[in-house]
Each structure stands twice: as C-alpha cells, then as structure tokens.
Amino acid sequence: MERPLLVTDFLDRARDYYADETAVVATTGERYTYAELGRRADRFAAALSERGVTPGDRVAVLDPNTHYHLAALYGTVQAGGVHTPLNYRLTPEDFAYTLSDAGVTAIYADHEYADRIEAVRDEVPTGVFFTDDPDRVDGDWESFDDALADADPAAHERPSMAEDDVVTINYTSGTTGDPKGVCRTHRNETLHAYLSAYHLDVRDTDTYLWTLPMFHVNGWGHVYSVTGAGATHVCTRGVDAATVFETIQSEDVSYLCAAPTVLNVLQEYHANHDVTTTGDAPVRAATAGSAPPEATLRTVEEEFGWDLLHVYGATETGPLITTSEAGRLFDDDNRYRLKKRQGIGFLGTEVRVVDEDGEDVPRDDATLGEIVVSGNQVMDGYWEKPEATETAFHDRVDGYYHTGDLAVVDENGFVSIQDRKKDIIVSGGENISSIELEDTLFDHPDVTDVAVIPSPHDQWGETPKAFVVPDGDPDDPPVTADDLTEFTRDRLASYKTVRRVEFVDELPTTATGKVQKYEIRETEWADRDSMVGQG
Structure with a gap:
C-alpha cells in the first residue's frame, strides 16, 4: 500500500497520541499541549x-x-x-x-x-x-x-x-551573492525528518531547546521530528549562554543544537562561571558546519558531560547528509579524531567525493575532491532558477547535488572537509587548507574565534591571513601576531604558516553561526580586480 508522505502527518500524530502532553514552552512562559x-x-x-x-x-x-x-x-x-x-x-x-x-x-x-x-x-x-x-x-x-x-x-x-508538492522554500544564506530559494517537497521534508530523528536519536521523552534558528532549513527538520515524536519544544529569543544553562536545568533539557560559534560562547561562559551543565536528563548536543576543534569536543564531552554529535549538510541537501556517530568504529585513540570529521552518509544517502572527472577519490585521506550527494532529502530545485538548478546537479557527476565543499576520505569512508572550492589558499603553487590552519589556531589558549582566508600576496599570489578574536581586548591582545605565527610554524609544514594576523572584535556570521568568509574576502581583496591570487 502506498501512502503519500506529507508534513501535516507530524502534528496529526502528536495530537492523536500526545494531546495532553506539553508540546511547547513559550518564551513568555505559557505552555501549550499538542x-x-x-x-x-x-x-x-x-x-x-x-x-x-x-x-x-x-x-x-x-x-x-x-x-x-x-x-x-x-x-x-x-x-x-x-x-x-x-x-x-x-x-x-x-x-x-x-x-x-x-x-x-x-x-x-x-x-x-x-x-x-x-x-x-x-x-x-x-x-x-x-x-x-x-x-x-x-x-x-x-x-x-x-x-x-x-x-x-x-x-x-x-x-x-501530493508528496511532490513544494511545501517549503528556504533561502540560502547569500554568502556568494543574491540568495536562492531552495524548494523542498513534502517528500523531501518528511524523509529528512525521519532520517534526522533516527541519526540524532529523537524520542518522545526529549525536551528540545531551540538554540538553532527555526528558519534554517526548518531547523534541521526538528520542527517536524520533535513534533512527530511527541517531544517538547522549548522556545527562545536568541542564544544567551547564561539562559541556556539555566533553561537546561529548569526544563531538564535533553537535546539542543549548537553551531561551533555557539559552543565557543558556552565554553567561555562555563570557564568563567560556576554553572551546572545538566538537569535531571542527560544532554546531547548536535553541531554542524565547520568541524569543531578537538579541544571543543573534549570540553563539551568531558567537562560539560554532554554527548556531542557532529553532522553535516547544506541548505540544498535537507540539510543533513552525514554523521560522525559510528560508535563501532571508535576506540580510545581515535574517538575525537573521528568525531570531528563530517563522517559517513545517512541512511539512504549516497555521499561521494569525486575528482574533476567525476571519479571517486581514493580512500587515502589525502586526495582532495568535491562532495556530491544523492538522497531523498535533497532539494527539488531552486525557485524559478532552472539554470542554477541544472548546474547544481550536473557539474562533475550527473544527478548528484554538488556541494562545493572539498574533502578527503579515510580508509573507513569518513569524509573530512578541507575547504570550500573558493576558499582553498593557493600560495606559490601549494594548496593550503584554511580549516587546518583555523583548527591549529583554535588550540591556542588566547584565541576565542578565528577565520583564515587567502590574502593577496605579490610574490606568492596568496598567503593565509588569520582574523582572530582574542580572549581579551583586540586593541591590546594577550597574544601577538608574531606569537601566532610561531605557533602555527611549530605545528604545521612551513609553507602553511600564518604570517598575517588581524585582531578583531568579532567575525561576521550568518544566523546559523557560519562565518561569512566571503564578506571578509571582499574587504581584503577590495583593491584587486579579482579575489583569486595567481599563486
């Protein structure tokens, strides 16, 4: 028997089986049943x-x-x-x-x-x-x-x-130009919610804290999965570290999402205040976007006592398509190394890393390729932009959405993003991963946040430049630019050393916590004809 997949089913199920249970805790204090x-x-x-x-x-x-x-x-x-x-x-x-x-x-x-x-x-x-x-x-x-x-x-x-009717249009963040409307059908949304519920372990006993914007790809599908499960939504009006910890205790929150920038805010508050990190329920947190530094993983899991789940995707892909949760492959030596990778494909999702010819790169954790994906959660297309839709699905490989993310694959099939295609730094003919540099700088105790972009260089074409939010006054930082240069030189190959550092109050970000590198690049390359160095 075939039954259409409709997003209306999620609330219908919840009010059928959980009618008298708390559905929503409002920011104004009211509580609504299903x-x-x-x-x-x-x-x-x-x-x-x-x-x-x-x-x-x-x-x-x-x-x-x-x-x-x-x-x-x-x-x-x-x-x-x-x-x-x-x-x-x-x-x-x-x-x-x-x-x-x-x-x-x-x-x-x-x-x-x-x-x-x-x-x-x-x-x-x-x-x-x-x-x-x-x-x-x-x-x-x-x-x-x-x-x-x-x-x-x-x-x-x-x-x-009908399940093929468009039910949601999510606009991209606009990091590279005018936003495009990502069209998603009842079928896309429903199957993505099923997958996120499974991979993120959503249950009717959950109390979910809304730290992730609901507008962002329907809040990773949690508007549907949390509702359909009959769990409780705890609403917010933005992210404040003190309020997050207080709410976790008062509402016995069991689950929340947090971009790496949010995790940074929570870590900083935790380090400077005597706070309790859980209520009566164990807490798990999902993070996405750029890979969290290993130090962040350790702090959240070992000091907060939370289980941190790392997932990955894009607005066009549902968004979620991979997870680093593969416990059978973890051991004491590789747990955090694997958790920081974007991971393996969701159920029913084919995630490939391909070269310029559309061939899969070897699982050598070294050969760079572009992530392409095929799955039922992937978008129907861009709103009234057929040419952009055609390009997105038929560049290197026909029928796969091309993410623009460059990655390597290890022997277990774990994907690890190295950069966006436009963010690879080509210096003197050598490719440098900005993510590797950022991860290294994150390990410095006086670095709160950082973004690394290519900076124009007359000799090398491009050179890495770090925009650093210090743990202190950016006009009088507790660390010098020379200190950070030496810090990277001691830990990385010499050609990857960050030789340019600018201290800033904050980094420009989207509402989902993704750093707007494009905005920084535009300023950095303003007096050049192109934002690509001839390196």
Missing part, C-alpha cells in the same frame, strides 16, 4: 483561507524561535501553503528581495522584526500582515492571536496534497 498547538494551527489555516491564501501560495514567517513560528508553520501547510521562513538577521533590502522573489501572499513577523518589513512594505507583493503585538509595530498589522480567535476552523477543509 491539542492546543493543533487548534492554533487549525485556526491559522482557516484565517489564511479567509484572507484569500490558496494552495501553493507562499506564506513568509519572520520569527526568532517562538511558539508563533510553530503555529504559523503548521497552519500554513494545513492550508496547502508553502512555508517560507526568513532569516531575521537580514536588512529591509534583503527582505524586499526575498519576499519579491518568492512572491509571498502573506507574512507573519515578530514585533521585534516587523519594522524591517514595514520599511519595504510598498516594494513587496505581500498583502496580509500578521504580528504577535500590533501595538508595538508601526503600520497596519493584524494581531495573530485575534485572527485565530475570529477564525472558523470548521469552515475550512484541508485541501488535497
């Missing part, structure tokens, strides 16, 4: 329908991980709409582009961010504006809660849906 969350979603679906939203229409959500986002998401999909979450760190001009590109019909915006939409209101196609607190927002905005109270869910019939 029955209550279901009713809010039903009413929002009816409210959208009453305002002319039809199946296939895009509904944008601009929200910092509150309970409104969950109700808006499920209400949108129950109305047959396309959930279009927005990055709340963007500017009004960015929103004007995204909302116009997606052709949205309605938007929900949290009161803290609605002014950024109001500023470009006349430039976007959006005709329906909801917010949580109209009294704190300029312009003509409807109260989300009043709209729910006035809606008649009995008059709204859930439309028929």
Whole structure:
C-alpha cells in the first residue's frame, strides 16, 4: 500500500497520541499541549483561507524561535501553503528581495522584526500582515492571536496534497551573492525528518531547546521530528549562554543544537562561571558546519558531560547528509579524531567525493575532491532558477547535488572537509587548507574565534591571513601576531604558516553561526580586480 508522505502527518500524530502532553514552552512562559498547538494551527489555516491564501501560495514567517513560528508553520501547510521562513538577521533590502522573489501572499513577523518589513512594505507583493503585538509595530498589522480567535476552523477543509508538492522554500544564506530559494517537497521534508530523528536519536521523552534558528532549513527538520515524536519544544529569543544553562536545568533539557560559534560562547561562559551543565536528563548536543576543534569536543564531552554529535549538510541537501556517530568504529585513540570529521552518509544517502572527472577519490585521506550527494532529502530545485538548478546537479557527476565543499576520505569512508572550492589558499603553487590552519589556531589558549582566508600576496599570489578574536581586548591582545605565527610554524609544514594576523572584535556570521568568509574576502581583496591570487 502506498501512502503519500506529507508534513501535516507530524502534528496529526502528536495530537492523536500526545494531546495532553506539553508540546511547547513559550518564551513568555505559557505552555501549550499538542491539542492546543493543533487548534492554533487549525485556526491559522482557516484565517489564511479567509484572507484569500490558496494552495501553493507562499506564506513568509519572520520569527526568532517562538511558539508563533510553530503555529504559523503548521497552519500554513494545513492550508496547502508553502512555508517560507526568513532569516531575521537580514536588512529591509534583503527582505524586499526575498519576499519579491518568492512572491509571498502573506507574512507573519515578530514585533521585534516587523519594522524591517514595514520599511519595504510598498516594494513587496505581500498583502496580509500578521504580528504577535500590533501595538508595538508601526503600520497596519493584524494581531495573530485575534485572527485565530475570529477564525472558523470548521469552515475550512484541508485541501488535497501530493508528496511532490513544494511545501517549503528556504533561502540560502547569500554568502556568494543574491540568495536562492531552495524548494523542498513534502517528500523531501518528511524523509529528512525521519532520517534526522533516527541519526540524532529523537524520542518522545526529549525536551528540545531551540538554540538553532527555526528558519534554517526548518531547523534541521526538528520542527517536524520533535513534533512527530511527541517531544517538547522549548522556545527562545536568541542564544544567551547564561539562559541556556539555566533553561537546561529548569526544563531538564535533553537535546539542543549548537553551531561551533555557539559552543565557543558556552565554553567561555562555563570557564568563567560556576554553572551546572545538566538537569535531571542527560544532554546531547548536535553541531554542524565547520568541524569543531578537538579541544571543543573534549570540553563539551568531558567537562560539560554532554554527548556531542557532529553532522553535516547544506541548505540544498535537507540539510543533513552525514554523521560522525559510528560508535563501532571508535576506540580510545581515535574517538575525537573521528568525531570531528563530517563522517559517513545517512541512511539512504549516497555521499561521494569525486575528482574533476567525476571519479571517486581514493580512500587515502589525502586526495582532495568535491562532495556530491544523492538522497531523498535533497532539494527539488531552486525557485524559478532552472539554470542554477541544472548546474547544481550536473557539474562533475550527473544527478548528484554538488556541494562545493572539498574533502578527503579515510580508509573507513569518513569524509573530512578541507575547504570550500573558493576558499582553498593557493600560495606559490601549494594548496593550503584554511580549516587546518583555523583548527591549529583554535588550540591556542588566547584565541576565542578565528577565520583564515587567502590574502593577496605579490610574490606568492596568496598567503593565509588569520582574523582572530582574542580572549581579551583586540586593541591590546594577550597574544601577538608574531606569537601566532610561531605557533602555527611549530605545528604545521612551513609553507602553511600564518604570517598575517588581524585582531578583531568579532567575525561576521550568518544566523546559523557560519562565518561569512566571503564578506571578509571582499574587504581584503577590495583593491584587486579579482579575489583569486595567481599563486
């Protein structure tokens, strides 16, 4: 028997079996059961329908991980709409582009961010504006809660849906130009949620703390997997280290996600404060993006007492496609070495590292190739960008999404990213991995955060330059540039030595904690015709 895979099934299951259990702990302190969350979603679906939203229409959500986002998401999909979450760190001009590109019909915006939409209101196609607190927002905005109270869910019939219908458009971070809308179907989202639930061990007894933005690829699928499991969502309005540790204790949080930059913040707070790192439940944390330094892994697991899971993916791939959790391959000597790698493919996911000819590189942990992936969680394509879609799936290998990440593979098949294609530093003909340099500098006790990029060099074409957030005042750092040069020279081959260091207050990042190297590169290469050195 074939049954369509629909994201509406996740909330339907939860309110069927866990109706009276806590679904959501709101940032305002209210608690909603799954029955209550279901009713809010039903009413929002009816409210959208009453305002002319039809199946296939895009509904944008601009929200910092509150309970409104969950109700808006499920209400949108129950109305047959396309959930279009927005990055709340963007500017009004960015929103004007995204909302116009997606052709949205309605938007929900949290009161803290609605002014950024109001500023470009006349430039976007959006005709329906909801917010949580109209009294704190300029312009003509409807109260989300009043709209729910006035809606008649009995008059709204859930439309028929197909698993190949687009249900979400997630916009890329825009690290290399205008964002592209990544289209994901009911099938993509459902199978990704199944896979993330399995590989990240989501259970109905979990209490999940929302430190990862819900807008980011639907929060790695946790808007679906945590809901479908009948677990509890604990909402937030951003990441504050003290609040994270306090909430872990007060709510007995068992699971959270944390980008490497978030882990850095938590480590720094833990080092300077006497804090308890768990409640009554054991804690596991998932991290993604750049590989966490081994020192971070040891701190989180040995000092925090958490189990740290390292996963990897991209907006276009679901996102998750690999995991470093392969306990049968761990031993006392290699545990942290393997955990810091991006790892092996998820179930039902083919992850390859291929050379320029599309051939798999040898498992020698040395030969560099590009990661390509095929899986049911991979995107349907880019919104109204057929040429970009064609390129993404048919560069080195036909039918595989090309990530642009360069990696090596060890004898066990564990992938380890060495760089983005555009971030490889070519100095005097030698390829240098910025990630290797960053990992080395992270081991220095006076380095809080770091990004390494190619810097133009008249002789070598490019040379590594480190932008360092020191553990102290960047104008009077506790370590000198010469000290860090010697630190890398002592640990790496001589041609990899970092000879240029700039101390900064912070690094530019996306909302998901990924360092915006492209932004740093643009500044560094501003007086050059190209951002590629002839090295």
